[in-house]
Structures are given as structure tokens and as C-alpha cells.
Amino acid sequence: xxxxxxxxxxxxxxxxxxxxxxxxxxxxxxxxxxxxxxxxxxxxxxxxxxxxxxxxxxxxxxxxxxxxxxxxxxxxxxxxxxx
Amino acid sequence: xxxxxxxxxxxxxxxxxxxxxxxxxxxxxxxxxxxxxxxxxxxxxxxxxxxxxxxxxxxxxxxxxxxxxxxxxxxxxxxxxxxxxxxxxxxxxxxxxxxxxxxxxxxxxxxxxxxxxxxxxxxxxxxxxxxxxxxxxxxxxxxxxxxxxxxxxxxxxxxxxxxxxxxxxxxxxxxxxxxxxxxxxxxxxxxxxxxxxxxxxxxxxxxxxxxxxxxxxxxxxxxxxxxxxxxxxxxxxxxxxxxxxxxxxxxxxxxxxxxxxxxxxxxxxxxxxxxxxxxxxxxxxxxxxxxxxxxxxxxxxxxxxxxxxxxxxxxxxxxxxxxxxxxxxxxxxxxxxxxxxxxxxxxxxxxxxxxxxxxxxxxxxxxxxxxxxxxxxxxxxxxxxxxxxxxxxxxx
Numbered sequence: 001x002x003x004x005x006x007x008x009x010x011x012x013x014x015x016x017x018x019x020x021x022x023x024x025x026x027x028x029x030x031x032x033x034x035x036x037x038x039x040x041x042x043x044x045x046x047x048x049x050x051x052x053x054x055x056x057x058x059x060x061x062x063x064x065x066x067x068x069x070x071x072x073x074x075x076x077x078x079x080x081x082x083x
Numbered sequence: 084x085x086x087x088x089x090x091x092x093x094x095x096x097x098x099x100x101x102x103x104x105x106x107x108x109x110x111x112x113x114x115x116x117x118x119x120x121x122x123x124x125x126x127x128x129x130x131x132x133x134x135x136x137x138x139x140x141x142x143x144x145x146x147x148x149x150x151x152x153x154x155x156x157x158x159x160x161x162x163x164x165x166x167x168x169x170x171x172x173x174x175x176x177x178x179x180x181x182x183x184x185x186x187x188x189x190x191x192x193x194x195x196x197x198x199x200x201x202x203x204x205x206x207x208x209x210x211x212x213x214x215x216x217x218x219x220x221x222x223x224x225x226x227x228x229x230x231x232x233x234x235x236x237x238x239x240x241x242x243x244x245x246x247x248x249x250x251x252x253x254x255x256x257x258x259x260x261x262x263x264x265x266x267x268x269x270x271x272x273x274x275x276x277x278x279x280x281x282x283x284x285x286x287x288x289x290x291x292x293x294x295x296x297x298x299x300x301x302x303x304x305x306x307x308x309x310x311x312x313x314x315x316x317x318x319x320x321x322x323x324x325x326x327x328x329x330x331x332x333x334x335x336x337x338x339x340x341x342x343x344x345x346x347x348x349x350x351x352x353x354x355x356x357x358x359x360x361x362x363x364x365x366x367x368x369x370x371x372x373x374x375x376x377x378x379x380x381x382x383x384x385x386x387x388x389x390x391x392x393x394x395x396x397x398x399x400x401x402x403x404x405x406x407x408x409x410x411x412x413x414x415x416x417x418x419x420x421x422x423x424x425x426x427x428x429x430x431x432x433x434x435x436x437x438x439x440x441x442x443x444x445x446x447x448x449x450x451x452x453x454x455x456x457x458x459x460x461x462x463x464x465x466x467x468x469x470x471x472x473x474x475x476x477x478x479x
Contacts, residue, residue, distance in 0.1 A: 062163070
């Protein structure tokens with residue numbers, strides 16, 4: 001993983017930890033929807049809105065359904081250029 | 084415009100896909116509202132009121148309306164509508180509202196707003212359609228369960244029901260076990276001014292509500308232990324209660340209705356497969372019954388604060404599909420059933436696990452019996468000569 005992606009991963013981890021109100025250590029690299037009780041349906045929508053605000057991710061039926069893990073989120077943001 | 088009518092322009096235009104959802108929620112904004120209408124264009128709200136309001140009250144109402152509109156529309160997006168079956172063009176012989184005839188013939192009698200008694204023809208149709216839904220249950224070898232009408236408030240709290248659907252709850256209570264309270268009630272209670280005249284401190288704290296759904300009972304009965312089998316398929320019927328305020332009109336929305344459900348519990352793949360099998364099983368039955376209907380993605384009627392996020396989540400993950408029958412008399416459709424997938428929501432919140440320790444996934448096929456009959460009569464009328472042969476024969 002290149003430096004920019006590692007930086008992006010750290011940024012996204014911080015956002016998710018803050019939104020879900022958990023420690024950064026809990027957001028491990030393969031972290032996914034449903035891994036902890038806080039990342040439930042409502043938590044997921046909070047994560048999506050934070051990604052919209054922080055990284056310009058479009059929130060719609062497709063992205064809500066697809067962006068369900070840390071690696072996928074990082075990949076999506078990386079590809080869309082909203083870093 | 085009469086003095087009992089108020090018109091507002093929402094500060095945020097209401098997108099077309101939210102017009103009916105916002106309109107239904109306006110019934111809960113203020114007790115002065117007797118009816119609410121949102122223009123299809125989304126830029127005009129018209130309220131019918133019990134009595135004219137002074138300027139201060141009207142401004143206060145306007146403020147509440149704007150909050151509702153903003154909470155439901157801000158950040159919303161166009162849902163992805165997926166149509167899985169489309170038989171809307173099925174020709175049907177009737178195009179009037181059957182309600183007048185049902186009332187005139189004594190087949191339907193309204194005991195209280197949204198609470199109806201049904202006569203022999205309507206009841207036989209309920210039994211017949213339920214027997215068709217039971218064919219679905221039998222096809223899965225579903226085990227029969229009986230569920231109570233009351234539902235534990237303590238358990239509903241565990242599944243966050245009070246935040247998602249507070250507006251439609253109906254509470255069960257009783258007099259406090261205190262001789263003075265009971266005697267005073269017996270001496271003084273009467274029905275006046277549209278309600279029971281009794282002191283609110285006569286009543287006990289709420290431990291139960293009238294069931295808003297059927298399948299929850301099954302999940303509650305399985306809470307805090309491993310699922311006793313790899314999977315379960317259960318069927319049950321029950322009275323359901325959803326208070327819908329001024330939306331309680333005709334037989335389209337009842338305060339008290341009956342739902343037959345087939346409930347699936349197991350792994351994600353198991354539940355999703357059964358849900359799809361259920362839909363495929365019902366398709367030829369709805370066709371045989373002559374229904375003009377379609378099946379499309381939908382969302383539950385979440386309350387205002389939770390609506391945007393929950394509805395978006397349901398839509399994105401395709402958790403709910405509704406069977407919507409045409410109502411020719413109003414050029415609209417009515418949900419008569421649904422195919423639902425709850426992911427592992429109940430498994431996580433109620434601590435029910437599979438043998439590998441992961442939370443169970445759940446789903447159900449649910450059919451509203453009174454609504455099914457109402458939709459049928461809206462399409463075929465009360466004259467049995469006009470009914471599809473299979474229904475005619477079954478009731479002869």
C-alpha cells in the first residue's frame with residue numbers, strides 16, 4: 001500500500017472511530033459493518049454521512065449498500081479522488 | 084378557503100418520492116389537524132383543522148410542520164425502486180369504492196375510529212385468503228405458533244422499537260391495584276368529550292403494548308440463548324395494532340388488523356433464500372386470485388427522527404418488498420403483504436445465536452388479511468358473479 005493510501009486509511013479510521021464512538025484500536029484494517037454493535041444500520045448511516053462530509057462520498061442507495069467495510073471505503077474514496 | 088383550512092409552503096420543497104411519506108407523518112404533528120394534503124409538486128401543504136387558529140397558534144403549527152419537512156427531506160436521496168413482479172395491468176371489473184356498499188349491507192361496521200367488525204361475506208373472504216397464505220406456510224413445513232395480543236414493552240425496548248415507531252404504539256394498562264383507586268374509578272368513570280374520563284394517575288405503569296407485529300413474539304421467545312436448531316420456519320397469525328391518527332380512514336388503514344406471517348430464522352443465506360422462495364410461491368396464487376398488483380421495494384413507516392436514515396438503509400440493502408394491490412377507485416395502490424429481511428438485527432439485539440456463535444438472521448412473509456379482502460373487493464366488487472372462478476367456488 002502506498003503512502004497516500006495509508007494516510008487515507010488512517011483518516012477514514014479516525015472518522016469511523018469518532019462517529020461510532022469507539023477507540024481507534026477497534027477499527028482494525030479489515031473492519032466491517034456488523035463487527036461491533038455500534039456499526040448497525042443507524043451507525044452505518046452515520047458513517048455514510050460522515051464520509052459524505054469528510055470525503056465528498058455521494059450517499060445513495062448504491063454507496064450505502066456497497067461501502068460496508070474499511071477496505072472497500074478506502075478503495076472507493078481513493079478511486080473517486082476525494083482524498 | 085375556509086377558516087378551518089391552513090396552507091403552508093414548505094421552506095424546503097418536498098421531493099416527489101417523499102410526498103406521500105411526509106403527508107402521512109403530518110397527521111402526528113398536532114391534534115388540531117384533521118387532515119393533511121401535500122401537493123404532488125411538493126411545494127404546498129394544506130391542513131384541515133378542527134377549529135380556526137389564532138396567529139400565534141398558526142405560526143407555532145407552521146414551525147412544527149417545517150421541522151418535520153426538514154427532518155424528512157434534508158439529505159434524502161431518490162430511493163432505488165425495484166419492481167420484482169408487475170401485474171398492474173390485470174383487468175378487473177370493478178372501479179368504485181366498495182366501502183359504501185359494505186357499510187350499507189352490514190358487512191362492515193365501525194365500532195371506533197379504525198376499529199371494525201366484519202360480517203359473514205367479509206369474514207369468509209378473510210378465511211379463504213388466509214387459507215391461501217397457509218398454503219405458503221405448508222410448502223415450507225412451517226411449525227404453527229400461537230402468539231399473545233399483548234407484547235412486552237421491556238422486550239420492545241431491547242429492539243429499539245420506541246425510537247423507530249413511537250407514533251403508532253398502542254399502550255395496554257390497567258387500574259393500579261389499590262382499593263381506593265378502583266372504587267373511585269368505578270364511581271366516577273364515564274365516557275365524555277371523546278374519551279374516558281378518569282384520572283391518569285389511576286393507571287398502572289405500562290408493561291405491555293398491543294402487538295404492532297406478529298414475528299417479534301417469536302424472536303422474543305428465543306432471546307438470550309442459542310437457536311435450538313440450525314434454522315426455523317414458523318407460521319402464526321395475530322391481531323396487530325398501529326395507531327395512524329387521522330390516516331385511519333376506510334379499511335385501508337386499521338388501528339386493529341390481522342396479519343398472517345411465515346417467519347424464517349437461520350443464516351443469512353438461508354433466510355434470503357426462503358424469502359425469495361416465498362415470493363415465488365405466492366406469485367401464481369396472486370395471479371390465480373386475479374389480483375392486479377405489483378411487488379416493489381419499500382420501507383417501513385419509521386417516525387420522523389429516524390425516517391431518513393432507516394428508510395435509506397432499508398432501501399439500499401433491499402430489506403423490504405411490498406405486495407401492492409391496485410385500488411382502481413382512487414388510482415392508487417395498497418400494500419397487502421410484504422417480504423422482509425431483518426439481517427441480524429434481532430439476533431444481535433436479543434442475543435440469539437447460531438451454532439457457530441454468530442447472531443441469527445431473520446425474515447418473514449407477512450400478509451394483512453383485512454387489507455387483502457378490501458383490495459379484492461375494490462377490484463371485483465361485492466357481486467360474486469364478477470369474482471374469479473376460484474374465489475367464487477371456494478365461497479359457494
